[in-house]
Amino acid sequence: MALWVGGIARVRPARLGVPAAGVAIVTTLLAVHDWTWEPAPSWMPATVLVVLLAAPSERSLRAEHDLLRARGATGGQVLALASAEAVVTGLIGGLAGLVVPLAGGFLTGSGPRLGWEIVLLLFAGVVVAALALLPPVLREWYFVPADDGPPWWSSYGLDFVLLALGFVWPLFGWAGGTMLLWRLIELGLRKGKRVIGGVLRPLVSGLAGVLALSISWRSALLARSVTLVALAVAFAISSAFTRDGCGAARVDLIASLILAAAAAGPSFGAALNERRRDLLIVSTLGGKRRQVAAFIAGDAIVVGGGGLIAGHLLGVLFVLVAQVERTPSPHGYFGLLAAVVIVSCVVASARIAQLAARDEVSDLRDY
Structure with missing residues (x-):
């Protein structure tokens, strides 16, 4: 467990920088466009692109998971670690993504309304991070990767x-x-x-x-x-x-x-x-x-x-x-x-x- 928290964690910050930056971009676009759904929101293809770009490679995941298996880690522990990464990455990226909307005046609400909108944007950031980080982990740990x-x-x-x-x-x-x-x-x-x-x-x-x-x-x-x-x-x-x-x-x-x-x-x-x-x-x-x-x-x-x-x-x-x-x-x-x-x-x-x-x-x- 010490290796899981210490040795593996040392290489994660650099890797998690990519999804955090992607979450920041998506959060910015969501705030700028005021969650527009119709007819074709520009933030949607950006979200898909960020999820694809931020997904960890199979090679890096396989190396980490082999090491974790050798150290006795369970699937629940690995999934919990990945979930924690998604939450942290989403919150950090979401906070960074709020800078431009707040500075540019795109978030025009005040008081409780502004606070609620910020909470929703941070939650959206966590969702985007989860979509990028969790599926590859689940596929690599629980399923045999296809050729x-x-x-x-x-x-x-x-x-x-x-x-x-x-x-x-x-x-x-x-x-x-x-x-x-x-x-x-x-x-x-x-x-x-x-x-x-x-x-x-x-x-x-x-x-x-x-x-x-x-x-x-x-x-x-x-x-x-x-x-x-x-x-x-x-x-x-x-x-x-x-x-x-x-x-x-x-x-x-x-x-x-x-x-x-x-x-x-x-x-x-x-x-x-x-x-x-x-x-x-x-x-x-x-x-x-x-x-x-x-x-x-x-x-x-x-x-x-x-x-x-x-x-x-x-x-x-x-x-x-x-x-x-x-x-x-x-x-x-x-x-x-x-x-x-x-x-x-x-x-x-x-x-x-x-x-x-x-x-x-x-x-x-x-x-």
């Missing part, structure tokens, strides 16, 4: 059902479009080995086939990264075209840029970090540093470029299904958005390349 493959809902056609229901409520269309995009990206990466190899061949010559096969094997991981970037870009585009007030518009645009940077930076970096085993194998098979760098760049091109293109298409869908007043986009905003995604991918790739250069053959057992 990487298509999303579980793809076999049921849930994306097509939600797309059809988009005419009833725009949020269904948003969800269906995102899920269909995820399905198509995963399918393309899994089945398009020949095309991917042809694209990579000028960069890595003889290793193109091996790298294409590796991308195919990791299609679920890369598809998730591309979809997250696309969803962030789509949220930014919808925010730029469907503004409902000057003060709220600025908050939406800034929040969308932050989420895009997080999706293309830390999130992609975490996914790419889980592929360091592949990079080490490439080096072991005789790949030069330039070829390993090209391999990383190939992932960055897939995630950054694919996310920008798919995100623009998804953003257009968001704008079409949202029955709100449309306004011209801010000058230069899309260029800034693309720059944020590209720079974030480059920074994440450079960091992983730096870490991969330190790996030795003996490190294979750690992956």
Whole structure:
């Protein structure tokens, strides 16, 4: 138990910073938009994106849970720890998210009404944190994780059902479009080995086939990264075209840029970090540093470029299904958005390349 509270807790604050920041963004948007539900609240796709971005990776959870099992921790103790993390993270993020609404005058109530609204916003922050942190813990501890493959809902056609229901409520269309995009990206990466190899061949010559096969094997991981970037870009585009007030518009645009940077930076970096085993194998098979760098760049091109293109298409869908007043986009905003995604991918790739250069053959057992 001492190891549970002490040793494990030492690495949690850094990891919990991501969900806390995400909760702060969602809380800010909720307060700025006054909990608007109709017809298509901008805070809803932001909430979904934050939940996906803040969810801990399976690799980190598996390592922690193996250690906790070895120390005799029970499922109830692990769930209690995760619940406590969700509460603390939600409260901290919620308090941080109240700064902008209070300073900008978006919370206009006074006395008990203001206090009640603050309580509701903090509760919403805890809910968002719980949605991000608890499901992965439950899945990893109580169920056998499935092998990487298509999303579980793809076999049921849930994306097509939600797309059809988009005419009833725009949020269904948003969800269906995102899920269909995820399905198509995963399918393309899994089945398009020949095309991917042809694209990579000028960069890595003889290793193109091996790298294409590796991308195919990791299609679920890369598809998730591309979809997250696309969803962030789509949220930014919808925010730029469907503004409902000057003060709220600025908050939406800034929040969308932050989420895009997080999706293309830390999130992609975490996914790419889980592929360091592949990079080490490439080096072991005789790949030069330039070829390993090209391999990383190939992932960055897939995630950054694919996310920008798919995100623009998804953003257009968001704008079409949202029955709100449309306004011209801010000058230069899309260029800034693309720059944020590209720079974030480059920074994440450079960091992983730096870490991969330190790996030795003996490190294979750690992956």
